[in-house]
Amino acid sequence: MLERMEYFELTIYKCCYLILAIEFDDYDNVVSQKDFEQQEILYMHLQQSINHIISNQSGIIDVRMDRDFALLLSSDNENEVNILEEAYSIGDRIIETLSKNSISISIGISEVTCDFEQIGETFLHALDALKYKFNLGTKQLINYEDIKNIKKIESLExxxxxxxxxxxxxxxxxxxxxxxxxxxxxxxxxxxxxxxxxxxxxxxxxxxxxxxxxxxxxxxxxxxxxxxxxxxxxxxxxxxxxxxxxxxxxxxxxxxxxxxxERRGHQLTDEIACYIEEHYREPITVNSIAQALFYNANYLNNYYKAETDTTILDYLTQVRMNKAKKLITHKDNYRIQDISLMVGYKNEAYFRTLFKRWTGLSPKEYKLAASK
The missing domain is CATH 1.20.272 (Zinc Finger, Delta Prime; domain 3)
Structure with missing residues (x-):
């Protein structure tokens, strides 16, 4: 490849090499949405600006690579510091010049290599550096050496x-x-x-x-x-x-x-109360109430507790116990088994236990106390 460059009279030195990869910032909005002619005008403007900056310097070759530009810098000595300083100087001038014309670009700088056969890989490293523009911001000079050893973050569960x-x-x-x-x-x-x-x-x-x-x-x-x-x-x-x-x-x-x-406020607690009042005889649960009102059960229960300082299940039990008290003292003298079913409990023994826990009296004791 070196021989072919020399044949076309492209000046390139044979000691150190470095790549500058030049990329438009916000490519999707700035470039890709333009028609072909507008894109070519934009690239031509970029090409002219680059040529003007490097026109008086030797050992530099510019190449357009689809949506990117690349500059190949070469040096006739093995001092990596010199070629890096030159790369930063050229990069800064390109960014500054184009910025004055409202064109934003970023530049990736590859590592320095002394093996011309590694130029392809070196170019890829310059492109890798450009990926960190996302992290560092636009109009940046990003050196591959600065980012190549960065530890990747762990994925989140x-x-x-x-x-x-x-x-x-x-x-x-x-x-x-x-x-x-x-x-x-x-x-x-x-x-x-x-x-x-x-x-x-x-x-x-x-x-x-x-x-x-x-x-x-x-x-x-x-x-x-x-x-x-x-x-x-x-x-x-x-x-x-x-x-x-x-x-x-x-x-x-x-x-x-x-x-x-704020808008729903007491309205939602009223909706819960109304639903329980209408359906307490049925085997309802917090899940069935939430489903009927189109809410998530956990959210609904947490919300209700925050508003009333009690849970939906406790309120349901309270309603059922109050209904049971009235039925126990009703003149029709309902059986406890029937009352249990009438307030939503299929298991009479469970109803009796819950009633005593709630009132401190068994259903029979409550009826006797109420009749005095």
């Missing part, structure tokens, strides 16, 4: 995320949401790839979706269109943008839930 999201949404506390996001992204900022961050955020959004189902809420209720959530996640260019977006999604969700709680 879906069940752990779901538990935490449920806790945050139930708390109604935006501060907890911020703490969760900050802690999560502390593990991301130095090491996680765009794919890892997006996949994790995807899991978190799924967990939020599962959690709000318990409140009978959908993303469309909160954000208008559910698709907007997923579309935005796929278009973010930096980890900071994703971090702010995720925090906002959780906080907006908390605000919506809090407002819904």
């Amino acid at each position: 879906l069940t752990d995320i779901q538990t935490k999201i449920n806790e945050i949404l139930l708390s109604g506390n935006e501060g907890l949401a911020s703490q969760f996001v900050i802690k999560l992204f502390e593990g991301f900022e130095a090491s996680a790839s765009k794919k890892v961050v997006r996949n994790t955020c995807f899991m978190i959004i799924m967990c939020i979706q599962n959690a709000i189902n318990e409140f009978s809420i959908t993303f469309e209720d909160i954000f208008g269109k559910e698709e907007l959530i997923w579309e935005k996640l796929m278009k973010f260019e930096t980890i900071y943008d994703v971090k702010m977006w995720l925090r906002n999604v959780i906080c907006f969700t908390i605000n919506y839930i809090n407002k819904k709680k």
Whole structure:
């Protein structure tokens, strides 16, 4: 390959080599949405700017690689420091020049190699460095040597995320949401790839979706269109943008839930009371009540306890016991077995035990006491 370069009179030295991979920031929005002619004009402008900067320097070859540009720097001595300094100088000037023309780019810098046969692998390393633009931000010079030994973060368990999201949404506390996001992204900022961050955020959004189902809420209720959530996640260019977006999604969700709680307030407890009043004779449970009212059972029970300082089951028992008291003292002189069935208990022995626990008297003792 060196011989072919010399044949085409491309100046290249034979001691040290280094690659600069140049990439448009926010490629999907800035480049891919343009038509072919506009894309070519943009690339031509980039090419001209690069050529102007390197025109007076030897040992540099520029190559367009589909959506990226690459600069091959070569040196006639084995001093790696010199070629690295040259790479940083060229990179800074390219970023600064294009920035003045409202074009944002980032540059990945490969390691220095003295083996020309390793140029292909070296180019891939420069591209690998660019992947960390997501973590470090746009308009960056990113050296492969700085990121190659970064330890990958451990994956998060879906069940752990779901538990935490449920806790945050139930708390109604935006501060907890911020703490969760900050802690999560502390593990991301130095090491996680765009794919890892997006996949994790995807899991978190799924967990939020599962959690709000318990409140009978959908993303469309909160954000208008559910698709907007997923579309935005796929278009973010930096980890900071994703971090702010995720925090906002959780906080907006908390605000919506809090407002819904305020609106429903006593209405929901009244709905529970009405349902129990109408169905206490039946073998109802917290699950069947929640299903009838279109709520998650755990959420409904926690909400009711927070509002009334008692559980739904205790309230159901209270209603049944009050009904039983009236039936025990009724003039029709119902049998205890019949009363048990009339208030929703098929097992008479269980009813007797529960009645005594609730009133301190057996049904017979209660009837005698009431008749005096």
